Amino acid sequence: MNATARASDALPNDVGDAAPLKNLNLLSENLPQPFSFVYDGQPSTVLLPTWTRKITKKELDATRIENGVTWTDEKSGLEVRCVSVVYSDFPAVEWTVWFKNTSKQNTPMLSDVEGLDTRMERSDGGEFQLNGINGDWCAAESYAPYQLILAPNLVERRSPDAQSGKSCDGKSGWPYYNLQFPGGGMILAIGWPGQWRSLFERDAGKALRIRAGQEHTHLVLKPGEEIRTPLITLLYWKGSDVTLAQNLWRRWYIEHNLPRVNGVPQQPVMQIQTDGAEASIEAVKGFLEAGIKPDVCWRDAGAGGTTWYPNTEGPYTGNDAWLNTGTWEIDATKYPKGFRPFTDWIHAHEMKFVLWFEPERVGNPNSFLGKHTEWLLPGTSHGALLNLGNPSALKWLIDHVDGMIKSQGIDWYREDMNGGGPLPAWRHGEPADREGVAENLFVQGHLAFWDELRRRNPDLHIDSCASGGRRNDLESMRRAVPLLRSDFQIGDMKGVVEGNQGHTYGLSFWLPFQGTGIGLYDAYSYRSFLLPGFGMGGLEPNNKEIQKKAYADCRKLAPLMLYGDYFPLTPYSLQTDQWIAWEFNRPEEGTGYVMAFRRQDAKEVELHLKLRGLDPSATYEMTDSDKPEPSRLTGRELMETGLSVALPAKGSALIFYRRLTAASPKSN
Numbered sequence: 001m002n003a004t005a006r007a008s009d010a011l012p013n014d015v016g017d018a019a020p021l022k023n024l025n026l027l028s029e030n031l032p033q034p035f036s037f038v039y040d041g042q043p044s045t046v047l048l049p050t051w052t053r054k055i056t057k058k059e060l061d062a063t064r065i066e067n068g069v070t071w072t073d074e075k076s077g078l079e080v081r082c083v084s085v086v087y088s089d090f091p092a093v094e095w096t097v098w099f100k101n102t103s104k105q106n107t108p109m110l111s112d113v114e115g116l117d118t119r120m121e122r123s124d125g126g127e128f129q130l131n132g133i134n135g136d137w138c139a140a141e142s143y144a145p146y147q148l149i150l151a152p153n154l155v156e157r158r159s160p161d162a163q164s165g166k167s168c169d170g171k172s173g174w175p176y177y178n179l180q181f182p183g184g185g186m187i188l189a190i191g192w193p194g195q196w197r198s199l200f201e202r203d204a205g206k207a208l209r210i211r212a213g214q215e216h217t218h219l220v221l222k223p224g225e226e227i228r229t230p231l232i233t234l235l236y237w238k239g240s241d242v243t244l245a246q247n248l249w250r251r252w253y254i255e256h257n258l259p260r261v262n263g264v265p266q267q268p269v270m271q272i273q274t275d276g277a278e279a280s281i282e283a284v285k286g287f288l289e290a291g292i293k294p295d296v297c298w299r300d301a302g303a304g305g306t307t308w309y310p311n312t313e314g315p316y317t318g319n320d321a322w323l324n325t326g327t328w329e330i331d332a333t334k335y336p337k338g339f340r341p342f343t344d345w346i347h348a349h350e351m352k353f354v355l356w357f358e359p360e361r362v363g364n365p366n367s368f369l370g371k372h373t374e375w376l377l378p379g380t381s382h383g384a385l386l387n388l389g390n391p392s393a394l395k396w397l398i399d400h401v402d403g404m405i406k407s408q409g410i411d412w413y414r415e416d417m418n419g420g421g422p423l424p425a426w427r428h429g430e431p432a433d434r435e436g437v438a439e440n441l442f443v444q445g446h447l448a449f450w451d452e453l454r455r456r457n458p459d460l461h462i463d464s465c466a467s468g469g470r471r472n473d474l475e476s477m478r479r480a481v482p483l484l485r486s487d488f489q490i491g492d493m494k495g496v497v498e499g500n501q502g503h504t505y506g507l508s509f510w511l512p513f514q515g516t517g518i519g520l521y522d523a524y525s526y527r528s529f530l531l532p533g534f535g536m537g538g539l540e541p542n543n544k545e546i547q548k549k550a551y552a553d554c555r556k557l558a559p560l561m562l563y564g565d566y567f568p569l570t571p572y573s574l575q576t577d578q579w580i581a582w583e584f585n586r587p588e589e590g591t592g593y594v595m596a597f598r599r600q601d602a603k604e605v606e607l608h609l610k611l612r613g614l615d616p617s618a619t620y621e622m623t624d625s626d627k628p629e630p631s632r633l634t635g636r637e638l639m640e641t642g643l644s645v646a647l648p649a650k651g652s653a654l655i656f657y658r659r660l661t662a663a664s665p666k667s668n
Helices: 019-023 044-050 242-256 278-289 318-323 340-348 391-408 423-427 437-456 496-507 523-527 541-563 635-640
Strands: 036-039 052-061 064-072 078-087 092-101 110-114 116-121 129-133 145-149 155-158 176-181 184-191 196-202 207-214 226-228 231-238 269-273 296-299 352-357 376-380 383-386 412-415 461-463 515-518 533-536 565-568 579-586 591-598 606-609 618-624 631-634 643-646 651-662
Touching: 019 231, 036 044, 092 110, 110 207, 176 242, 184 207, 184 242, 226 437, 231 242, 242 565, 269 515, 269 541, 278 340, 296 412, 340 352, 340 391, 352 391, 376 423, 383 423, 391 437, 423 437, 437 461, 496 515, 496 579, 523 541, 523 591, 523 651, 533 541, 541 579, 541 591, 541 651, 579 606, 591 606, 591 643, 618 635, 631 635, 643 651
Parallel strands: 269 296, 269 533, 296 352, 352 412, 412 461, 515 533
Antiparallel strands: 036 110, 052 064, 064 078, 078 092, 092 226, 092 231, 116 207, 129 145, 129 176, 155 196, 176 184, 184 231, 196 207, 376 383, 565 579, 579 591, 591 651, 606 643, 618 631, 618 651
């Protein structure tokens, strides 16, 4: 799917602004580079102009040019290489900086490495405002939007939870920002599936300094060793409408980041859970007979003794026995024929198989990986960490998982990361002159692992997971999608329904593809979870019809949500005395939908929701999923007077629309 051919065609009023790119020339000898470091006690601004410089350039495709600039310190052999990509169809640029020791001795100290270090000044007429959302911590407040004025002398620091290492973990763990200033703004993404850190520092006047990078870097590089900065991506926009800017981001994301399998971008995924055994074929048949055709059958970790891998003789027992990870073999007592009989059957019926793994966390010291202590880093909350910065460990993992994918017919590799996170293991016993090396090499290894799995298996999809949505930075999202955006999705969690309404409201600004599942069967509840990735609980006689309707509605709305522009129609709120509503619109096709919820204590019975992104001169057919007869309204009526939605307390509305013909001159 080609979301947009050019940035100027992307949105009304052309919100894209490529002008700032002219002042961010990564090839210039005169302009300061938008990254920084300290080497042997000297700042990079002093060093780089004195080092040998080489430029390379190549065309990646019709819309992307890759530029490379390499600086070499002839004295120590340190090579600094900045690889940038400039987009011609969107006002976007990105770069990564690499540091390699080309000598036969350790380098001097390299520290304070910032993938982004730049200053900007605002004009009169307004302040800098930082727009973003929370990260995830399995809470209703996950993904809540925020707006922060960056007032004079303010220092705003944001990073994942202090002991995590998972890129989207915790309230300030969302590595995407929309920085607004008078006349426009700049969207910033930090691609780093590790412990990143960002700083926004206002001075007493009009200037703002922005820095972002790996949180700790104070190290010497050994001969031949190479580290890198996080991927830094900037997308510029103009005007004052943050929502239009976010839709410019969504279109760029879909066109250049959404994972593709054999050239096809990620499609919506309707899911059911199975145990993957040959006997579970009958359960899948039940869904098919009920008129529900899933895209994927999902085999998760399971609890206690229901895991698909051996989990005995470890420190965890009972319902926690699934934490005894480290032997990634199929339990022959439960699956004497493996998964192949099941996967062959579902493949014959045009469905795919998702299998859960958690290879990084080694919870069982008696497991296969637990006995390879030379591959492990101690210190995590739930076991040791498989060191993907170790070439031998990385090679084993690639070969082993690749072998299982091929032998068992696995279509989706689902990778979890439970516990407090890998950061304590990365920093455990870290020498004072090697701070940040273990994390950096691990991150490189983890991305290489995913890349090689996809290279060897062109049909493979990857689910990012990591205790819900806690590793969804841009580097990860170019390789994977989150089938489960948060673990806050169990039906008896307090506030889970309204919380997931809030999750959709906030996360839709940033990730077109997101997924979740629910085991509640009333329309108000299940509609709060309808996403491009969607699943419900087990099929039972009393919920067959409601599940059939839920999957059918989701099948219809999912492409609109995944590929459409997003417009919130009410303010964000988790309060039960408020309404919440949003719209997804595909203006090129003239289709879209509105979702609205009247929460249980909301006093207003009816709202007039003013839609956006429509053709004012066209007529639209509005079809309420709960009512048989469609209605017709003009785009002007829908945008100016608004769509009237009346609901009972704890009620919901799902209304689809499609453009018919242009309105006549007499239309109101």
